[in-house]
Amino acid sequence: MSGTENQMTGAEIVLQALKDNGVEHIFGYPGGAVLPIYDEIFQQDEIQHILVRHEQGAGHAAEGYARSTGKVGVMLVTSGPGATNAVTPLQDALMDSIPLVCLSGQVPTSLIGSDAFQECDTVGITRPCTKHNWLVKDVNQLARTIHEAFRVAQSGRPGPVVVDIPKDIQFATGTYVPPSMVSSQHVYEPKVQGDLDRIREAVALMQGARKPVIYSGGGVVNSGPEASHLLRELVELTGFPITSTLMGLGAYPASGKNWLGMLGMHGTYEANMAMHDCDVMVCIGARFDDRITGRLNAFSPNSKKIHIDIDPSSINKNVRVDIPILGDVGRVLEDMVRLWRASAKTVGKEHLADWWTSISKWRARNSLAYKANDDVIMPQYAIQRLYELTKHRDTYITTEVGQHQMWAAQFFGFEQPNRWMTSGGLGTMGYGLPAALGVQIAHPDALVIDIAGDASIQMCIQEMSAAIQYEAPIKIFILNNQYMGMVRQWQQLLHGNRLSHSYTEAMPDFVKLAEAYGAVGLRCDKPADLDGAIQEMIAVKKPVIFDCRVANLANCFPMIPSGKAHNEMLLPDEATDEAVANAIDAKGRQLV
Amino acid sequence: MNAHLQPTGSAYFIAPETQVSESHTLSVLVDNEPGVLARVIGLFSGRGYNIESLTVSETEHQAHLSRITIVTRGTPHVLEQIKAQLERIVPVHRVVDLTVRAKDLGHERPLERELALVKVSGTGDHRVEALRLADAFRASVIDANTEHFVFEITGKVSKIDQFIAIMKPLGLIEVCRTGIAAMNRGPQGM
Numbered sequence: 001m002s003g004t005e006n007q008m009t010g011a012e013i014v015l016q017a018l019k020d021n022g023v024e025h026i027f028g029y030p031g032g033a034v035l036p037i038y039d040e041i042f043q044q045d046e047i048q049h050i051l052v053r054h055e056q057g058a059g060h061a062a063e064g065y066a067r068s069t070g071k072v073g074v075m076l077v078t079s080g081p082g083a084t085n086a087v088t089p090l091q092d093a094l095m096d097s098i099p100l101v102c103l104s105g106q107v108p109t110s111l112i113g114s115d116a117f118q119e120c121d122t123v124g125i126t127r128p129c130t131k132h133n134w135l136v137k138d139v140n141q142l143a144r145t146i147h148e149a150f151r152v153a154q155s156g157r158p159g160p161v162v163v164d165i166p167k168d169i170q171f172a173t174g175t176y177v178p179p180s181m182v183s184s185q186h187v188y189e190p191k192v193q194g195d196l197d198r199i200r201e202a203v204a205l206m207q208g209a210r211k212p213v214i215y216s217g218g219g220v221v222n223s224g225p226e227a228s229h230l231l232r233e234l235v236e237l238t239g240f241p242i243t244s245t246l247m248g249l250g251a252y253p254a255s256g257k258n259w260l261g262m263l264g265m266h267g268t269y270e271a272n273m274a275m276h277d278c279d280v281m282v283c284i285g286a287r288f289d290d291r292i293t294g295r296l297n298a299f300s301p302n303s304k305k306i307h308i309d310i311d312p313s314s315i316n317k318n319v320r321v322d323i324p325i326l327g328d329v330g331r332v333l334e335d336m337v338r339l340w341r342a343s344a345k346t347v348g349k350e351h352l353a354d355w356w357t358s359i360s361k362w363r364a365r366n367s368l369a370y371k372a373n374d375d376v377i378m379p380q381y382a383i384q385r386l387y388e389l390t391k392h393r394d395t396y397i398t399t400e401v402g403q404h405q406m407w408a409a410q411f412f413g414f415e416q417p418n419r420w421m422t423s424g425g426l427g428t429m430g431y432g433l434p435a436a437l438g439v440q441i442a443h444p445d446a447l448v449i450d451i452a453g454d455a456s457i458q459m460c461i462q463e464m465s466a467a468i469q470y471e472a473p474i475k476i477f478i479l480n481n482q483y484m485g486m487v488r489q490w491q492q493l494l495h496g497n498r499l500s501h502s503y504t505e506a507m508p509d510f511v512k513l514a515e516a517y518g519a520v521g522l523r524c525d526k527p528a529d530l531d532g533a534i535q536e537m538i539a540v541k542k543p544v545i546f547d548c549r550v551a552n553l554a555n556c557f558p559m560i561p562s563g564k565a566h567n568e569m570l571l572p573d574e575a576t577d578e579a580v581a582n583a584i585d586a587k588g589r590q591l592v
Numbered sequence: 593m594n595a596h597l598q599p600t601g602s603a604y605f606i607a608p609e610t611q612v613s614e615s616h617t618l619s620v621l622v623d624n625e626p627g628v629l630a631r632v633i634g635l636f637s638g639r640g641y642n643i644e645s646l647t648v649s650e651t652e653h654q655a656h657l658s659r660i661t662i663v664t665r666g667t668p669h670v671l672e673q674i675k676a677q678l679e680r681i682v683p684v685h686r687v688v689d690l691t692v693r694a695k696d697l698g699h700e701r702p703l704e705r706e707l708a709l710v711k712v713s714g715t716g717d718h719r720v721e722a723l724r725l726a727d728a729f730r731a732s733v734i735d736a737n738t739e740h741f742v743f744e745i746t747g748k749v750s751k752i753d754q755f756i757a758i759m760k761p762l763g764l765i766e767v768c769r770t771g772i773a774a775m776n777r778g779p780q781g782m
Contacts, residue, residue, distance in 0.1 A: 123627060128638050132682040135626070152682055186623065188682045313676035316669070 031078025033105030059089020095425025219285020430459030563588025
């Protein structure tokens with residue numbers, strides 16, 4: 001193991017470790033403290049480095065890459081500002097459980113603590129926004145630390161990790177140890193197999209249910225394609241209705257007959273009412289987030305709750321559950337499906353008929369309805385047309401954060417997992433464009449669309465330049481209403497329609513902006529022209545910014561106003577100006 | 593610290609808290625590596641949990657293990673969350689709620705002891721009284737001249753609290769306390 005053939009510089013060790021962990025692409029930005037690593041990147045061609053224009057872009061691109069492939073996303077940044085710019089995507093990945101390895105340069109060990117140029121306490125700053133982080137002070141620990149970083153990022157509930165590498169360590173010579181030779185440094189070994197007795201108990205409860213609902217989340221997508229397959233099988237076997245969180249869209253197909261649509265603050269009426277009225281709730285890989293539950297003490301008051309999750313701290317955190325099952329969603333579903341099959345003869349689906357009748361009534365309220373318009377493009381209509389014109393293609397969707405994100409979730413039908421990349425937990429404006437770049441790098445021939453808002457898109461617009469450089473033909477579909485639409489919607493709900501700084505008075509000409517970057521700019525403001533323009537966008541083999549001018553004052557409904565319960569939704573046909581102004585009471589105003 | 597706030601951070605937690613806060617002692621076995629204490633206390637401050645006492649020291653040198661003893665206050669629900677959150681930290685090996693464990697073993701509380709150094713300055717009657725009381729509390733004198741004593745006292749928190757309170761009028765200068773070291777009775781380990 002200590003032969004001369006395994007002697008390498010720290011920078012060589014980094015590249016070798018990345019290769020041995022199956023890395024093909026990294027997203028990064030050079031700087032003084034990572035130059036030795038960049039020098040190694042220059043001298044090899046197995047790993048492709050994607051040069052972004054801002055470290056935040058590197059992180060979101062790596063997230064998009066990870067979420068669309070199921071692999072670990074890798075980013076490389078320099079010390080100081082490089083590392084601090086990485087903080088937003090790290091926290092984003094932490095909240096949405098995305099496996100991410102961030103390698104950061106650090107000033108030489110002899111200068112740490114001296115307030116050196118471009119020094120910051122990277123491990124200190126990133127400690128709360130990573131699963132774990134390391135400062136490597138010995139070149140002989142570098143290889144095992146990187147291998148451990150990949151293991152921690154992927155195992156259990158996935159998440160981001162940081163390996164901070166001082167510049168002298170990158171130059172120093174040490175021994176390389178391949179992943180197979182490394183035993184784990186830590187005892188960190190999350191439980192993946194669910195407790196069989198609990199699963200048996202859960203199946204018995206489900207078989208006795210009269211008003212069941214499955215509530216699935218991003219954990220199903222993270223668990224891998226097999227978990228989505230098993231989820232579909234479970235739904236088929238049980239005949240249960242299923243809803244999903246924002247993060248879980250695509251695990252069960254939107255065209256599936258048991259699909260209720262997304263739940264939560266901007267979820268469908270049928271999904272939220274089913275959650276409220278159910279007698280057995282099966283939560284699979286979701287975490288009872290506040291966007292999902294609404295007012296907690298009125299959340300699904302009469303149900304027994306089963307919760308499958310790999311993270312023990314997610315269980316009983318916000319909502320008390322009756323049967324917690326700790327384990328990997330895929331493994332638990334496998335047992336659940338097997339146990340259900342074993343007793344399937346005794347269980348029919350007839351007893352669910354009344355429940356489905358109730359659901360049909362809720363569905364009939366058509367909670368996603370909007371007033372069609374021949375003169376102005378309604379944002380919902382734009383998403384519907386985008387979906388219809390792309391659904392037969394190999395399409396991946398990313399979004400920014402705001403109204404457009406909710407409309408995309410409501411009106412774009414996802415049939416497969418890993419096709420939908422959005423910032424759910426952190427709600428990061430600026431996520432979508434770099435994420436689309438990352439997705440396109442992983443899937444060069446796919447159609448990758450960032451559904452954006454006019455405000456969000458300007459937060460990471462610089463990555464258009466990276467898209468041009470790498471000939472990544474991403475499509476930026478901006479629902480341009482000249483407002484920070486979701487901010488304005490909340491100002492209407494909470495602040496007497498005083499639209500404080502939510503109107504963008506100086507908007508760039510997005511078509512010219514696209515052209516300035518060397519991309520193609522398209523604009524459309526007539527419903528009649530929309531289909532043609534979308535088809536033109538798809539046909540272009542270059543990055544496109546599509547400036548879709550939509551109705552300026554449209555709001556996103558249905559909505560559970562802050563502090564309200566699932567059965568107190570504001571539906572579009574009831575959302576008069578007055579109802580909007582009075583939807584949230586004094587207590588709800590302090591909520592986020 | 594933030595005892596009046598709802599702990600999990602979201603403003604949605606407006607449901608009135610009906611559970612009563614309890615003080616519990618946790619033992620946390622961790623890898624003795626840089627930053628591990630920062631991870632543990634960062635978790636407490638970041639999520640708004642309370643720390644009433646904290647002690648940490650390496651306990652198994654060969655295995656590079658340290659034991660952190662934390663006294664924290666929260667409702668049973670919050671205490672359960674604290675344990676789960678601690679267990680999520682990569683270098684954390686085990687977390688045992690010693691207070692719960694003591695109840696399971698049929699005891700009221702785990703064994704909890706603290707050491708304090710108490711400096712008292714004075715002359716005449718105060719000095720005699722201080723020495724007499726120290727003797728009653730089984731505190732030992734570890735430094736003295738004609739004007740001061742430094743007492744070392746070990747015992748339960750309540751005993752040390754009481755000793756310090758009594759020393760106050762007798763010329764108390766400064767106090768240093770170690771925080772609580774704790775383990776459960778009986779032959780089993782944590």
